[in-house]
Amino acid sequence: MQISPSASYPIKLLVNHFSVRLNNADAVIFHYEIAIAIAPDKKAQGRAFQVYKSDSLSVKRQLFKTDPTRFPSQSTAYDGDKNIFSTVRLPTGLFRVTTRQDFDVTVTLQAEFSLNAIASPNVSRNVLHALDVILREKPSAGLIVSGRGFYWADRGQDLRMGVQALDGFIQGLRVTEQGLVVYVDYSAMAFCKNMPIIDVIQDTLRLRQLDENVTLSGKQRTQTEGALRGLPVTVNHRVTPQKFTVQGLGAHDSDGTRFTVDEPEGRSFSVREYFLSEYGRKIKYGKLPCLDLGKNGRSNYVPMEFCEIAGGQRFPKQNLNKYEAKELKGIAMADPSRRKDSILHTVRSDNGPCVGELLSQCGISIERSMTQVTGKVLQRPELTPARTRSVGAPVSRVGRSSISAIPRLTESLTSRTSSASSAKTVSRSLCLLPSSYRPPRMIFPIPAVCSSTSSICGTCAAAADPDMPNDGSPVTRRWVQHAEVAVRHRVRGRHAVLPHPPRQQRRPEEAGPVPREPLVEDQREARGEQRGALPWGSHPRGPLQRAVHADRGRRQPPVPWV
Structure with a gap:
């Protein structure tokens, strides 16, 4: 059976919905x-x-x-x-x-x-909230929790500078026509890696190894501070590890940073001397600046080698550089086959939402296979740009009618057909404005890409002519908006150019022959310029049938109404 590419046909689809079944109605x-x-x-x-x-x-x-x-x-x-x-x-x-x-x-x-209420289509919000908390109990025990998502600590990709992208999933409950279902979707998020700060600096600055006397230049210091600011770290020089947040770097290195201890003697120590006397730890990289781990406006300087990044903490997305953000986006936007495999792996894993002793006690079981539904591939739309294709339904048969015997009908039909044809011609002959053309007191900006680059008429609007007498109805933003909608409706969705309002509307019986508006060539010849030159603002991609030329400091010629 051959199917036309323009015809609609059904197709089988897999949805990431997993049906919920209640085995114990008395739960x-x-x-x-x-x-x-x-x-x-x-x-x-x-x-x-x-x-x-x-x-x-x-x-x-x-x-x-x-x-x-x-x-x-x-x-x-x-x-x-x-x-x-x-x-x-x-x-x-x-x-x-x-x-x-x-x-x-x-x-x-x-x-x-x-729980018998979950079998009905109108499930209460309290029941859904209770089931959602129960479904999250098992994944919360063995996975990293961040918002609505759960992430595996052992399934990640390195993004450099102490950051990695972890694979995970998000889950929830939904009420559908097939009943209550659990939806599971793939997710990826940036997290901090559990690694020493020294390794982060080496990775950030792309150094093969760090010498004991290594120092940071101004640029390296800026890069290091930008990579470490806001990261949660733990200190390893104390008996009990404590968690802090990096506020920045110290102004001096570890050897040059001194402070006074609040003691009766008021002794002054350097950071190296203090850690050696207080904790018995020797500082190896004394030329590196300390980390400022203080809070509430108070400084707390700790050498970098005594700090480690606290793993499992979410890394702010806005702190990623453009290369890391691009790589994370590529991981998160997985192709359909990888996304399907990840979802099925989640559902069938021991830490997934479909297992747990609490679910068994509630008498609830969840299907491990995706729900199959029937979709429909729609036919492609028929496009009719300009007059490249005829518009209308195909004629199924050829015949002759007696419509020509009715003069009144034929005259009306001929008149309407001629008017419609003229309107189409005018709609394609609208003025194209170059990107540098800016009328005075512009209300709406001119889309330069459409008007000058692609040779497509874009929507623009200018304020009223300052020489026009005030008749009590000035051109306002609201008037321009209504006029734009009206023009779009009349030209079937195409954009149009809104000119200045006419100075004076003449009645049809008083109107004489409409003079031809001077084109660009005529204007150039009137000014004594060379004839045959390319009109100012024209574009080689599309010929200008009408152009509006404006010199700086001169009043713009009026554009005829559409």
């Missing part, structure tokens, strides 16, 4: 709200402390670890804020949890709902 989910606050302290009365998101996660884990019988972690899902969804009942009330300090945790039952 129930309990929604609890958890409120975490710092326990009151006698030494800090009247002072308010903020509980960060990282503290909330550690407090929740400690609560479930302390009493696993009443708080089974394998039966609950936590959204990281204040919502817990469980397949079993949890105790409610006030609990004291101790991590780095004491916290008061209040657990309250908010609602319980049956």
Whole structure:
């Protein structure tokens, strides 16, 4: 069977939707709200402390670890804020949890709902939110989480300067005509690599090796500071690693940076002397500047060799240079075959959204194959540029009619046909304005590419003639917009040139023969210039049928109305 290239035909498509099935109609989910606050302290009365998101996660884990019988972690899902969804009942009330300090945790039952509602087309938002948190519980435990996406730490491509592009996926729930489905899509994002700062500098400056007496020039210093600013780093000279953010580089090198210790003696140390006496660490690269890890306006200088980039942190996209951004874009815009393989690998992996003990307890199973749908390839549109092709439906048969016997109808038809033909000719003979032509008090700019480069009439508009008498209806921006829409409608979507309004409209009965408007050649001859020269503003790609020539400091000749 041969199919015409211009005919529509059906086609089978694979959609990244995976059907959700409910195996246990009696399954129930309990929604609890958890409120975490710092326990009151006698030494800090009247002072308010903020509980960060990282503290909330550690407090929740400690609560479930302390009493696993009443708080089974394998039966609950936590959204990281204040919502817990469980397949079993949890105790409610006030609990004291101790991590780095004491916290008061209040657990309250908010609602319980049956999962039988997911079989209906009108699934409530609360049920969808609960299922979404449950689906994210398994990937959150073994993958890097960033926003709505999950990324594998071992599936990345190097982008240089301590940055790598990690492959991952995004997931979610959608209600379709086929029921509730899980959609999974491919994603790629830039992350920081876990590597020493010295290696980052060597990679940034493209040095084979770093000498102990190496120094940075002004340009190298600028490149290094631009690559390191804003990166999260950890220090390795302390017993417990702490995370900081790079604010910049010190003004001097490690040997030349000195500060005064707040002691009764008020001794002055260099960075090399301080780290040797305080931590017993010798600085190898003393000629390199220190990293400024301070905050709140206070400086905290640490040698580069004692800092490492904290891996798994998202790297800001705006901080990538044009080569890295181009490479990341090429990775993220994967071809269909690679995108399909990545999605199927995600669905069938152990850290994917379709597996987990919590899903089994809810009685939910998810298909591992994509949904197949039927699409339709539309026929290509028929283009009719200018008069290169006839417009209209093909004639199925040839015959003779008696229409010529009706003079009144033939006269009307001939008149309308002639008017339509003239309108088409005029629409293709509109004025082309060169890119350097700028009428006074321009309302809209002239698209130079369309008007002068491609020989296509673009839309432009000029203000009213300053010599025209004020009749109470000045040309405003709104008037130009309405006129432009009207002209586009009359010429079937083509752009048109809006001229100055006419000075005076004559009635048809008073109108005499319309004088021919002088062309460019006539104007040049009137000024005594050489005849036969190429008109100013013409373009070799398309002949100018009418041109508007404007000298600097002279009033523009009026352009006839379309």
